[in-house]
Amino acid sequence: MEGDESREYNRKIVSFKDFGRFKLSEKKYDDNSLNIYTARLNDLREDTLRRAKLKWTGYSYVEVSHLALEDPAKSYILIGTLYKDQKLKPSLMRDLSKELQLEAQPNKNYASTDDKLFLEDETLRIRLVGNHANIQDVVTGLVCAILGHELENGTFWVEDWCFPGYCPKPCVSSGSLVENAKILLVSGLDLVNNTDQLSLDLFSEWITGMAGCIDAQEEEAVIARVIIAGNTVRGSGKIYHHKGYHETKSYDQLKIKEDITAMHKLDAFLSNILHCCCVVLMPGEFDPTCNYSMPQQPFHPCTLQKSARFKSIHGATNPWIGDIGGRVVAGSCGGTIVDIMKIAGLSQLSPLEWLERTLIWRHYAPTGPDTFPIYPFFKNDPFVMKECPDIYFAxxxxxxxxxxxxxDEGQMVRLICIPKFSETKTAVLVNLQDLTTQPISFGDG
Known part of the structure; x- marks a missing residue:
């Protein structure tokens, strides 16, 4: 028994690679040669057309600008980017009303029965009508192929539509290279507002092997990496109505103090874990980082003075994609899914179903930059999926x-919605080998 009590387990070490897809080498805002929608359409047009011709054999592809020259009695394939005209979307007038200190009504749902749908390419936009396509199932920014015909009033009657679909299977399968290990996913620590220190201590002690019996410690040693997926410092952006400059300034100073205190708390929390486990740290929508728009860049090392000294910490972007133990892992802090649900607010789909839709749409942040802030890329759209992930989380x-x-080609993808830790006290354990998952609770949330 004494031998069992003194038994030691080595932490599982697996291969790791950050694809660096969302790292910004430079920030440039003065290039207007190509907008991101054109870049997105150029990136996905060929694959979308190939998929459309496989689905609709015998139909010709026509550019939107050339549709008027074709026979209106025949059906054609159009390819472009969808745009939803929604009166409830945020507008400049609402932003001005806030700036003028007028009370603006918060709106968490932009969808209504009056929404209109359009398809546009580099030169022209045409309105889509018909009952064969549910407007609430799509959002602005999707590259889409439409089958239909033009009506006398200049609108386009939709008979069917299709999207780029899942990324193709890689030529060389990495399945045989998958290592026997696990990763732990956690998000929404919200250290500013989370006063339950016990759950954080339990999490820290469990992942470091300081809690549980010997069998539990053997299980914990297989966890090769922890991914902290955003909103670690602050979990929400509360809305306040201020009447004057001094009140606003006082609030800003209080917010800065809260963030600094929470960053010190995060630094101490991470430094305990990093002694024995590797961590991927992603920023979130409300975390204090150098940029608010996507892709958010990693926390600056100077904000985590203790943790930054460890080689076991990896500052990641939001969203992020990389290889862990032979599995392609991708995901975001969840802001993109929340924004999609605002645009399609009348749809009854769950967050997990919307997460699956982004794979079919082949895009990590389709609603940007229309309603979701993203950096103005010009030459290409890095949010277009290039690989089909094995593990895909929000x-x-x-x-x-x-x-x-x-x-489509037999690829297995594990979709995961990670709950807010500050509210649920729950993290998610994922087995890299068989893609099974297990929620781990550290409290009664």
Whole structure:
């Protein structure tokens, strides 16, 4: 028994690679040669057309600008970017009303029955009509192929539509290279507002092997990496109505003090874990980083003075994609999914179902830059998916949810909604080898 009590387990070490897809080498805002929608359409047009011709054999592809020259009695394939005209979307007038200190009504749902749908390419936009396509199932920014015909009033009657679909399977399968290890996903620590120190201490002690029996410690040693998926410092952006400059300035100073205190708390929390486990730290929508728009860049090392000294910490972007133990892992802090649900607010789809839709749309942040702030890329759109991930997650969701799906060419993808830790006290354990998941609770949330 004494031998069992003194037994030591070595932490599992697996291969790791950050694809660096969302790292910004330079910030440039003065290039207007190509907008991001054109870049997105150029990136996805060929694959979308190939998929459309496989689905609709015998139909010709026509550019939107050339449609008027074709026979209106025949059906054609159009390819472009969808745009939803929504009166409830944020507007400049609402922003001005806030600036003028007038009370603006918050709106968490931009959808209404009056929404209109358009398809546009580099030169022209045409309105889509018909009952064959549910406007609430799509959002602005999607590259889409439409089958239909033009009506006398200049609108386009939709008979069917299709999207780029899942990324193709890689030529060389990495399945045989997958290592026997696990990763732990957690998000929404919200250290500014989370006063439950016990759950954080339990999390820290559990991942470092300081809690649990010997069998539990053997299980914990298999966890090769922890991914902290955003909103670690602050979990929400509360809305306040201020009447004057001094009140606003006082609030800003208080917010800065809260963030600094929480950063010190995060630094101490991470330094305990980093002694024995590797961590991928992603920023979130409300975390104090150098940029608010996506892709958010990693926390600056000077903000985490203790933790930054460890080689076991990896500052990641939001969203992030990389290889862990032979599995392609990708995800975000969840802001993109929340924004999609605002645009399609009348739809009854769950966050997990919207997460699956982004795989079919082949885009990590389709609603940007229309309603979701993203950096103005010009030459290409880095949010277009180039690989089909094995593990695909969204952080800061209201509850834990997961699903294993099979893509077009047999690829298995594990979808995961990571719940807010500050509210649920729950993290998600993922087995890299068989893609099984297990929620781990550190309290009664």
């Amino acid at each position: 952080g800061n969701m209201d509850k834990y949810d997961t699903k294993l799906i099979t893509a």
